Amino acid sequence: MHQEELSSIIASVKAYLDLEKESGMEEYFFGPVEGAPAMAGDAPGNLEALKKEVLGCRECDLARTRTNVVFGSGNPKARLMFIGEAPGEEEDKQGLPFVGRAGQLLTKIIEAMGLKRQDVYIANILKCRPPNNRAPLPAEIIACRENVKRQVEMISPRVICTLGKFATQTLLDTQTPISALRGNFREYNGIKVMPTFHPAYLLRNPDDKKLVWQDMKKVMKELK
Numbered sequence: 001m002h003q004e005e006l007s008s009i010i011a012s013v014k015a016y017l018d019l020e021k022e023s024g025m026e027e028y029f030f031g032p033v034e035g036a037p038a039m040a041g042d043a044p045g046n047l048e049a050l051k052k053e054v055l056g057c058r059e060c061d062l063a064r065t066r067t068n069v070v071f072g073s074g075n076p077k078a079r080l081m082f083i084g085e086a087p088g089e090e091e092d093k094q095g096l097p098f099v100g101r102a103g104q105l106l107t108k109i110i111e112a113m114g115l116k117r118q119d120v121y122i123a124n125i126l127k128c129r130p131p132n133n134r135a136p137l138p139a140e141i142i143a144c145r146e147n148v149k150r151q152v153e154m155i156s157p158r159v160i161c162t163l164g165k166f167a168t169q170t171l172l173d174t175q176t177p178i179s180a181l182r183g184n185f186r187e188y189n190g191i192k193v194m195p196t197f198h199p200a201y202l203l204r205n206p207d208d209k210k211l212v213w214q215d216m217k218k219v220m221k222e223l224k
């Protein structure tokens, strides 16, 4: 076994056990997720075409303050897709989703599920950073939401995990609070959607990591 592969397995087991410990859960979920996503390959043409289009988008004022458009990244054939809110400072700099502090926690959650970032697809509702990380405005969500919906259609995942209020309420077209929605599967265009808390919220409220871990276990069962 290559050193790199071994390190990745150890990181995955460590992340899993950390979350288990924090959640105080007894039930263990070992072994690969059956039918785990294929490794990342070339993005299908239509997703690449959409990316090109979105990189030039000027539909809202965020186009004037962004450094980079953050389209999304991962396996274009992923069976599991994560949708967050909007890029933050680090994401805006790098043009990649979830690469800041919240992103590191999301990576840990993904690894604890026995997956790698490149197995899943990660996107946001907004593709450009709101100044000073303020909450997305309704007009910005309206201008941008078709992009993520088209990504979902092209990737066609088996499960979507929406991270936090904005992703959940936008995709499910509801005003119900995230605290009432998390932990139970909903549906979007025939795809199972698991709403859960945003990793940035978990950084401020670490006690709720156990709830997210419970949600991720339901996702893993669904992907089996």
Ligand code: URA
Pocket: 084, 085, 086, 087, 088, 091, 096, 097, 098, 099, 100, 102, 103, 124, 200
């Ligand atoms: N928060 C998000 O919602 N998305 C990111 O890409 C980073 C932080």
